[in-house]
Amino acid sequence: xxxxxxxxxxxxxxxxxxxxxxxxPGGSPVFYFHGFPGSRLEIELVSHYLEETxxxxxxxxxPGFGLSDFKKGxxxxxWPDDLLQLAEDLGLDQFAVLxxxxxGPYALACxxxxxxxxxxxxxxxxxxxxxxxxxxxxxLWLNRFGLSxxxxxxxxxxxxxxxxxxxxxxxxxxxxxxxxxxxPSPDQEVLNPPGVxxxxxxxxxxxxxxxxxxxxxxxxxxxxxxxxxxxxxxxxVDLFYGEEDTIVPSIxxxxxxxxxxxxxxxxxxxxxxxxxxxxxxxxIIEKLI
Numbered sequence: 001x002x003x004x005x006x007x008x009x010x011x012x013x014x015x016x017x018x019x020x021x022x023x024x025p026g027g028s029p030v031f032y033f034h035g036f037p038g039s040r041l042e043i044e045l046v047s048h049y050l051e052e053t054x055x056x057x058x059x060x061x062x063p064g065f066g067l068s069d070f071k072k073g074x075x076x077x078x079w080p081d082d083l084l085q086l087a088e089d090l091g092l093d094q095f096a097v098l099x100x101x102x103x104g105p106y107a108l109a110c111x112x113x114x115x116x117x118x119x120x121x122x123x124x125x126x127x128x129x130x131x132x133x134x135x136x137x138x139x140l141w142l143n144r145f146g147l148s149x150x151x152x153x154x155x156x157x158x159x160x161x162x163x164x165x166x167x168x169x170x171x172x173x174x175x176x177x178x179x180x181x182x183x184p185s186p187d188q189e190v191l192n193p194p195g196v197x198x199x200x201x202x203x204x205x206x207x208x209x210x211x212x213x214x215x216x217x218x219x220x221x222x223x224x225x226x227x228x229x230x231x232x233x234x235x236x237v238d239l240f241y242g243e244e245d246t247i248v249p250s251i252x253x254x255x256x257x258x259x260x261x262x263x264x265x266x267x268x269x270x271x272x273x274x275x276x277x278x279x280x281x282x283x284i285i286e287k288l289i
Contacts (some may be wrong), residue, residue, distance in 0.1 A: 004020050004021070004022050004043065004044055004047070005020065005021045005022070006018065006019070006020050006021075006040060006067065007019060007021070008019075008067050008068075009085070009086060009089045010044065010079070011082060011085050011268045012085060013166045014144075015063065015068070015069040015071060015156075016067065016068060016069045017061070017063075017067075017068050017069075017082055017085070017086060017276045018040060018060070018061045018065075018066050018067020018068045019040055019058055019059055019060040019061060019067075019086060020039075020040030020041065020043055020058070020059045020061075020102070021056070021057070021058045021059070022043050022044070022047050022050065022057050022059075023050045023053075023055045023057045023202075024050070024053075024054050024055060024056055025056060025206065025217075026054075026056070027053070027054040027055045027056040027089075028054060028055050028056065028096070028119075028288075028289045029056045029058065029092050029094075029095040029096070030055055030056065030057050030058070030095065030096045030097070030098055030288055030289070031058050031060060031083060031086075031087075031095055031096070031098070031099065031102070031155045032057050032058065032059040032098050032103075032221070033059075033060070033062075033098065033100065033103025033104075033106045033107055034059055034061070034062075034065075034100065034102075034103050034203070035100050035101030035102045035103055035170055035202050036102030036103075036207075036215065036218055036219075036222075036230075037065075037203075037207035037208065037215055038065070038100075038101075038102065038201045038204070038207055039059075039061055039065055039066035039204075039206035039207045039209075040059040040060070040061050040066055040067070040202050041066075041199065041202050041203040041206050042059065042100075042199070042200075042203040043057050043059045044199045044203075045196065045199055045200075045215065045277070045278065046277070046278070046281060049281045049282075049285075053289075055285070055288075055289065058086075058090070060083060060086055062079065062084070062106070062214065063082075063214055064190075064210075064213050064214015064215065064216075064217060064218075065206075065207050065210070065214045065215070065218075066206045066207060066209055067209075070210075070211075070213045070214050070215070070217075072219060073269075073281065074110050074138055075140035075221065075226075075227040076105050076106060076221050076226050076227060076228070077109050077112070077113065077226065077227040077228040078227075079106045079109050079110070080109055080110045080113040083110065083190045084114060084117070087117070087233045093117070094117055094118070094119050094123040095117065095118065095119060096118065096119045096121070096122070096288045096289065097110050097111075097118060097120075097121050097122070098122045098123075098124065098142070098273060098284070098288060099121075099122070099123050099124070099126050100124045100125065100126070100277060101125050101126060101204075101247065101248055101273065102127055102218065102222070103126070104123045104124075104125075104126020104127050104128070105126070105127055105128070105195070105221075105222070105226065107121055107122070107123055107126065108121075108123065108126070108230055108233065108237070108256075108260075109226075109228060109236040111235050111237055112230075112232055112233045113228070114229045114230075115233075115234060115235040116147075118235065119249070119289075120236075120287060120288055120289070121235065121236070121237045121238065121273060122237075122238045122239075122240070122284060122287050122288055123237065123238070123239050123240070123253075123256070124240045124276060124277050124278055124284060125240065125241055125242060125245055125247070125248045125253075125273050125277070126239070126252070126253075126256075127222060127248050127252060128230070128252040128253075128255055128256045129226060129230065130147055130222060130223060131225065133253075135249070135251050135252060135255065136148070136251040138246075138251055139246075139247070139248070139249065140182060140246050140247060142196065143247065146161075146169060146219055147219065147222060147223045148204075148223075149258070150219045150220050150222070150224075151169075151223040151224060154220060157216065157219055157220060158212075158216045159166055159186075159213050161215055161216040161219055162212040162216065164212075165208040165211070165212035165215060168204050168205065168207065168208050169205055169208050170200040172200070172202075172204040172205050173197065173201050175204065176191070176197055176200055176201060176204075181273060182246065182260065183246060183247075183273070183274075184244040184245075184246060184272040185244075185272075186242070186244055186270060186271050186272040186275035186279070187244075187272035187273055187275050189275065190275045190278045190279070191274055192275050199264075205243075214271060230256065231259050231260070231261070233260050233261065233263065234261065234262065236262045236263070236264070237256075237260050237262065237263050238263075238264050238265075238266070238287040239253045239256060239257060239263060239264070239265040239266065239269050240253075240265075240266050240268070240276060240277075240280060240283070240284060241253035241254075241265070241266070241268070241276070242268050242270075242271030242272045242276040243268060243269045243270070243271070244269075244270065244271060244272045245271070245272050245273045245276065246272070246273070247273040248273060250267055253265050253267065254267075266283070268280060
């Protein structure tokens with residue numbers, strides 16, 4: 001398996017868009033949308049699963065994350081426009097999209113805006129609209145607090161995220177240790193190997209490589225009404241959720257299943273947030289290609 005390859009393109013508005021690539025260069029193309037906080041480095045979590053699979057995984061970084069320039073006032077619904085420019089640069093007419101956790105809304109935006117270009121859409125433990133109080137109550141208190149603050153005050157949210165970015169940049173291992181203590185046993189098991197935690201630490205640190213503005217804007221976007229309606233998605237979407245997930249509880253998947261007209265959802269009773277993508281990767285691949 002070839003190592004992760006990192007690159008950038010220049011978009012039409014002059015911004016740089018960073019991305020990572022791994023897998024078979026001639027394989028079926030899949031755009032992987034990283035979680036939060038996250039970066040292109042996140043795809044190394046699944047690198048060893050690709051040895052027997054003809055897949056080409058490309059992980060673009062959203063504005064303000066990793067190697068991608070910040071874009072003031074961006075929206076979730078604008079993301080497919082950046083993605084199409086990357087696809088054009090790579091010579092890809094059609095491709096699949098996989099949205100993990102905080103990348104879920106961006107995969108849904110692609111299903112809504114550019115369905116003709118997509119071969120499949122898969123959401124794994126993906127965040128949905130957070131306009132329901134009952135759903136928010138089931139999220140880890142730290143995430144719930146951050147989303148609640150972002151909904152009420154952009155200024156206060158920016159200050160909180162800027163402080164969090166300092167810790168993420170300098171102490172990502174401590175943050176992961178803190179999360180581990182509050183995660184269900186399936187997540188603790190898959191995150192125990194030092195190599196896995198190292199990949200996550202590097203991905204977290206890379207997310208704030210050039211500052212906090214990208215993640216700060218992301219929290220605002222998550223917390224408020226999106227600029228497109230999930231109910232208007234007309235292509236088929238596959239959902240995967242772990243019933244023991246405390247970061248993005250399965251209630252998000254159950255709600256999205258009702259909102260998306262053509263949707264097939266799979267719920268796994270003994271999987272958490274991180275364990276889901278690692279333990280169920282084969283099932284995810286089958287839906288992608």
